[in-house]
Amino acid sequence: MDNIEAFEPAGPQQNGMLVPVTTRPPLVAPSAPPAILVENLTKTYGANTAVKDVSFSVPPGATVGLLGGNGAGKTTTIAMIMGLVIPTSGRATVLGHDMARERYRALGRMNFESPYVAMPAKLTVRENLEVFGRLYGVKGLRARISQLVEEFDLGDVLGRATGSLSAGQKTRVSIAKALLNDPEVLLLDEPTASLDPDRAEWVRASLQAYQRRRNASILLSSHNMFEVEAMCNFVVIMSYGHVVETGAPAELIRRYGCESLDEVFMVIAREEGEEAWYEGERSEEPEQEQTTQTSVVASAA
């Protein structure tokens, strides 16, 4: 699977872009401009291509999952959408604003959460939420913080230093911070990592309730396929820096004859591993190398 263009589109198209196919009732009119629009996004570092010609969109009110093994290019793609990295070519637009050139016009209306980014450890949870609330210019900040504290059960940890919290508590604080400014666009990287199943389900439900209330658009990166199936209208699967498959979870499961999205991911990962080998990335002892590469890619998924 070298290029998404080699395949039949998985769902209805609009302006050449795939739009999410969902078995749930549509959230918005199909003609609404996308909240996130990624067009031919490419990023190279010298001779290394981290992301190659990636295109997809996230309509308003939809949740799109960005999936892929380690090194697939997800982090770089998300970083370009956030404006942290300037693309080599192509464009990432959020709420109509090119994130390489006019990111400040969009940043106040979006937010993100990632386990790889922390909040100042010495500040208490309350202090951190207060600082970020002020940065985002949140009106009625005190009431907003109280609301989020109640929603994410942070009452017991409000006065504690953020660095002293458990991983699960930190995740909930990060998500609360991500919702402070009532964002129209949310970028979530492993939002339920470190949470026990009960809490994870609760957080997912909170995020989905928020999305329905706010008609927010969510770009979700996760290795938890159950979570992706539960939350996403549409998924974009990346491998070796490019998009290898797109579609609604249910549709992909049906198309690949699998029982879960997890299996679909494994099938695609194995195929990608074989492709990489056929392209000459594995030059010695082909049979052994093929088995090894498949195992590595499958375990990465």
Place this chain on the structure above:
Amino acid sequence: MGNSLARVAAMTLRYWYLLRASWPRLLEALYWPTMTMLVWGFLQLYLSQDRSSLAGAAGLLLGAVLLWDILFRGQLGFTFSFLEEIWSRNLANLMMSPLRPAELALSLMVMSFVRLVIGTIPVTILAALIFGFNIYGLGLGVGAFFGNLVLTGWALGLVVCGVVLRNGLGAESLAYSIMIVLLPVSCVYYPVSILPAWLQPLSWTIPPTYVFEGLRSILLDHQFRADLMLECLALNLVYLALGFASFLLLLRSGRRNGALLTMGE
């Protein structure tokens, strides 16, 4: 404008909360200036036992040390506040917020000033009590010296922060070492005339040189050189603008080469 000030205030609050919650950081702001002042103060006392012209210039060494500390701490306070964001892995949170680079820089300046006040005022009082050297007795000169030195510290701090953004924490040591490059040519403890003739023009391109010459003028000649302070201010404003421009350029370069993704390594 209102939103901009609110964001600057938010970041200042962030750093204040940190300082308040961390006694080692508060102690550090006081510790080094105090130790430096004590060592040089006793050296001044020792030299004053001799009847040399240097010994006759009461407070020359101690005054120079106190002012050098303002320059050094001013830059360090600016840079350390920025490094806190990297050490705490909070930089991406800030880059993803509406906070603009200029607003971040302003908040770093405010915090640098706060740290200086915390570290410098007690030390100047100790210097007066222990060694009889009252820096406030220099009159208007103190304000002019302080202001100009702080501006130089901020200009250098902007460059250091930009280099760290572009190159990662491998460049962190620049925060501690960059000011030492200025030490010989800023003529902190000796007049510009002592330098080789070819080096003197270079010395006059560095704002702190004007401050330390101004200090010697007050203590030795009992004359406040407003001309030196105005020239110094003009140079500082140019360097501050260059410092901010380099910060923006290095930030953009960091966004191009993906440095912001690997920050902390």
